[in-house]
Amino acid sequence: MKKSAIIGAILSAVLLVGCGSTETSHTVSTDGSTSMEKVIGVLSESYSAKHENVKITYNPTGSSAGISAVSEGRCDIGLSSRALKDEEAQTLDAAVLCYDGISIIVNTENKIDNLTVENIADIYTGKITNWSEIGGDDLPIVCIGREAASGTRDGFESVTGTKDSCVYAQELTSTGDVIQTVSTNPNAIGYASTASVKDTVKTVSVEGVMPTNDTILDGSYKISRAFYFVTAKDKKLSGDAQKFFDFCMSKEADEFIESAGGVPTAK
Amino acid sequence: MERSVYAESLRGESSAVRKRDNVLRTLAKASDRVMATFFVICGFASIALVVIITAFLVSSGVPAIHEVGFKDFMFGKVWTPTSENAQFGILPFILSSFYATIAAVVLSVPLGILTAVFITKFAGEKLASLLSSAVEMLAGIPSVVYGLLGMIYVVPTVRNVFELPDGACLFSAVIVLAVMLLPSVISVSASAIRTVPREYEEGSLALGANDTETIFKVTLPAAKSGISAAVVLGIGRAVGEAMAVMMVSGNVPNMPKLFGSVRFLTTAVASEMSYSSGLHREALFSVALVLFVFILGINMLLNFLTRKGKN
Numbered sequence: 001m002k003k004s005a006i007i008g009a010i011l012s013a014v015l016l017v018g019c020g021s022t023e024t025s026h027t028v029s030t031d032g033s034t035s036m037e038k039v040i041g042v043l044s045e046s047y048s049a050k051h052e053n054v055k056i057t058y059n060p061t062g063s064s065a066g067i068s069a070v071s072e073g074r075c076d077i078g079l080s081s082r083a084l085k086d087e088e089a090q091t092l093d094a095a096v097l098c099y100d101g102i103s104i105i106v107n108t109e110n111k112i113d114n115l116t117v118e119n120i121a122d123i124y125t126g127k128i129t130n131w132s133e134i135g136g137d138d139l140p141i142v143c144i145g146r147e148a149a150s151g152t153r154d155g156f157e158s159v160t161g162t163k164d165s166c167v168y169a170q171e172l173t174s175t176g177d178v179i180q181t182v183s184t185n186p187n188a189i190g191y192a193s194t195a196s197v198k199d200t201v202k203t204v205s206v207e208g209v210m211p212t213n214d215t216i217l218d219g220s221y222k223i224s225r226a227f228y229f230v231t232a233k234d235k236k237l238s239g240d241a242q243k244f245f246d247f248c249m250s251k252e253a254d255e256f257i258e259s260a261g262g263v264p265t266a267k
Numbered sequence: 268m269e270r271s272v273y274a275e276s277l278r279g280e281s282s283a284v285r286k287r288d289n290v291l292r293t294l295a296k297a298s299d300r301v302m303a304t305f306f307v308i309c310g311f312a313s314i315a316l317v318v319i320i321t322a323f324l325v326s327s328g329v330p331a332i333h334e335v336g337f338k339d340f341m342f343g344k345v346w347t348p349t350s351e352n353a354q355f356g357i358l359p360f361i362l363s364s365f366y367a368t369i370a371a372v373v374l375s376v377p378l379g380i381l382t383a384v385f386i387t388k389f390a391g392e393k394l395a396s397l398l399s400s401a402v403e404m405l406a407g408i409p410s411v412v413y414g415l416l417g418m419i420y421v422v423p424t425v426r427n428v429f430e431l432p433d434g435a436c437l438f439s440a441v442i443v444l445a446v447m448l449l450p451s452v453i454s455v456s457a458s459a460i461r462t463v464p465r466e467y468e469e470g471s472l473a474l475g476a477n478d479t480e481t482i483f484k485v486t487l488p489a490a491k492s493g494i495s496a497a498v499v500l501g502i503g504r505a506v507g508e509a510m511a512v513m514m515v516s517g518n519v520p521n522m523p524k525l526f527g528s529v530r531f532l533t534t535a536v537a538s539e540m541s542y543s544s545g546l547h548r549e550a551l552f553s554v555a556l557v558l559f560v561f562i563l564g565i566n567m568l569l570n571f572l573t574r575k576g577k578n
Contacts, residue, residue, distance in 0.1 A: 034542045061544055140432035147518070148349040149542035164350035169433045169528050170517040173538045177514075184423055187432045 028241045031059040032066015032079030035100065035151025036227050040079060042260040043248050054240050062149070067092065070230050076241040078230035081151060082158065094228040097248060098262035101194035101216040101224040102156050105179065105201040109186045112136045114205045117222050121160045123189060126167040131187070142169045144181050144190035156191045159223050191223075195261025216263045227262065321559075328556030331355070331549035340553065346520035346530075348539070348547040355550045357557065359522045363529040364561075367437060367512070368505040371444035376498050378445075379452030384482055386453070387460045399457070406450035414514035417443040422515055429526060435517035437529045443511050448501040455500055459493020460486060492575055499569040506561055509533035532558040 030040055037060055044056035061069065063080040067088055070078030084094045104120060106112060112131065115123075122128040124143050132138040145168040146153035152175065157163045169188075172178050175196045182190040183200040190201075194211045197203055203211065206222050215221035229245060231237060237245060247253055254264040332340050335355045343356015386398050421442050426434030463486050471481040487494065509531070517528025518538055530538070536555050543551055 060542065062542070065544055142433040147538045147542075148347070149539060149544075149547065151542070154349075164347060168519050170435050171519050171528075171530075171538070173513070173518075173541075180418070181435070184419070185426065185433060 026053055026240045027055045027057055028077070028238075028244045029057045029059070029075040030066075030077045030079055031061055031069040031075035032230070033063040033081040033151055033227065034060045034149070035081045035155060036079045036097075037151075039098065039227060039257060039260040039262050042256045043253060044244075046253075046256050047244055047247055051240075051243075054244070056244060063154075067230055070232055073232070073235070076231075076237060077245060080228040080230050081155060081225055083226070083228070084230065091233055092230050093233055094230050095245075095249065096265050097227045097229050098257045098264050099216050099224050099226050100155065100262055101211040101221060102152060102159070102191050103194045103197045103203045103211050104206060104223065105182050105190050105192055105197055105203055107182055107184075107186045107188055108200070108202050110136060110202060112204055114208055116207055117160055120206070120223075121162050124160065124162050124166045124168075139187050141189060142185055142187040143167065144170045144172065144178050144185075144188050146175075146178065146191075147171045147173050152191065152193055155225050156223065159225060193261050194224075194263075195258075213263045217266060224263075324552065324556045324559050327549065327552040329553070331546060331553040332556075334546060335550065335553075340550075341557070344522060346535075348543070348550060353546065355546075355553075357532070357535070357554055359520050360530055360532045360535045360554065361557070363437065363516075363523040364506055364531045364533070364558075366523050367440050367444060367516075367529075367531065368502055370437075370441040371448055371505045372498060372501050374441065374445035375448040375452055375501060379449050379497070379501075380456050380487070380494060382449070382453045383457035383460055384487075387457050388478070388482060388486070399454075402450050402453050406454070410447065410508060410511040411514075413443055413447050414511035417511060417515040431526055433517065433528070435515055435528055436526045437516065437523055438525050440512040440516040440529070440531075443515050444505050444508060447508060447511060448504055451504060452497045452501050455497035456490070456494045459490040459497065462493065463489040492572055496569055496572045499565060499572060503562060503565045503569065506558070506565065507533060509537045513537055532561070 030044075037058070040056075040058050044058065048054060048056060058079075059066075059069070059075065063082050066075070066078040067080055067084070069075045071088070071092055078092070080094065081100070084092055104115060110131070112134065115134070119128065119134055123134075123141055124145070128134060129141055130138060131141055143166065145156075145166060148171070150173075157166060170181060172181060175192045178190040178192050179196065179198060179201055182188040194216070209215050209221045211221045211224070216224045229248065231245070236242075251267045254267070257264045335343075340355055340357060341361070342358050343354060344358050345354040345356050346359060347354050382398075382402075386395050386402075390398060417439060421439050422434035424434070425431065425436065425439045425442075429438075467485050467489055468481050471485040472478075476484065512531055513534040516530065516534065518530050518534055519528040520530045520535070521527050523529050532554055536551050536558070539547070540551055
């Protein structure tokens, strides 16, 4: 008697769980750029808060991996921090979700206020090694960067055209580490996502333009890039995926994008 | 007659008792057997874990070594996992780990042994117990705290003292590592010194040697195997440390220079694992495998030394 009651309880529990899982089985899968982790995290959190039965998954594999995942149908939305290549654009669509500015930071004691993109590239490739060469004090330049495979590093190096040729003094594993290190070393220069930069370091203008939401949006601030949602042309998004997509592209999502450090597109 | 009746009844009772005893004994035996099985399972669980970890590391680490080529992997000097022509040479990591370990051990072992001598031989009872608990506290501090202090104090100090552009370098890592090794070196050598029989020292003193001579010529040589175990333990800890050195070494995969930014075997895995994919990720498993083999060798040496000490 007792046994059968227990078995009954277990069975009904299993059934209930089964029901539960079919009810929450609406998942929207995203896959791609590691730089977009924060933005996607905030967006999926705020979306799931309103739609409890929808689960948004994120697989941090990198832009190229995300693009191939969506073209092979392994995810609903691909996340990319680079524009599509021509052959990719034949079968895929890319919509700009938001922009990401990368600030160039120096120590607060540093006299330099402005650098050109060429200056920055020369500094990071080791052609300029002393601040005096570009109008600063006679101090050696110490280049601080991020580890290989970091999204910010990839963004910085692709915008400045220094891919694989940067000579770093330190490769740190987080934006916070970069800011901390630059704030303690008067010789240092570093790069970090604009939204994360605090007063402990000095942001220099690039080609005379400071990174702000406006200058990043209109493209006058050079060291920035777009974050894209990539979808397949020939396949319609599922109902939930489409709703999530629309939510992210709507004005409603702007505040969440900003809180994650992104610059929303003009709508 | 009466007596025999009494004896009879006694015998009857005792047979009942015996029966009960037998049952109890069987039960006890059964529970023993259950517990024994349980202990065996626990014992084998740890062995199983070692086997599983080894199998996992070998199976996930070997393919990349095979793909890159053993010689290019172990002796290649360039690590550019994300570039167009990716290169996976881990010689810079191996050498950096090697140099940092040797240097940290060279710094901390003499200091540690002398501290152990002071605690065991010269300090009064109160001071000795205070020192011992301080050493234990030192051992309990998480490595990330050492790293943080290193990042905030050691790195800027090294930069100023040696007038370097940047203080995050092999030297800073060595300083932090040496401090981290001290507690284990001190406590293991202190217990080694304590096991030296009092008679040895008394004999030496009776022959007219002073305290210093006795310690350096009798006590320490007698505690030799325990102290060498302390050294090897220190080597093991130094090779395996990741967090603290990652925060002070600059983390660039250069060939090691004393005042240059370096990356170690441990930090190579820790710093790049989160974003890596494909062959890059597999190569990181291979780095972990190489590290594992090194640590295994060091542990075997440690076992050998402690066993030698017991004989």
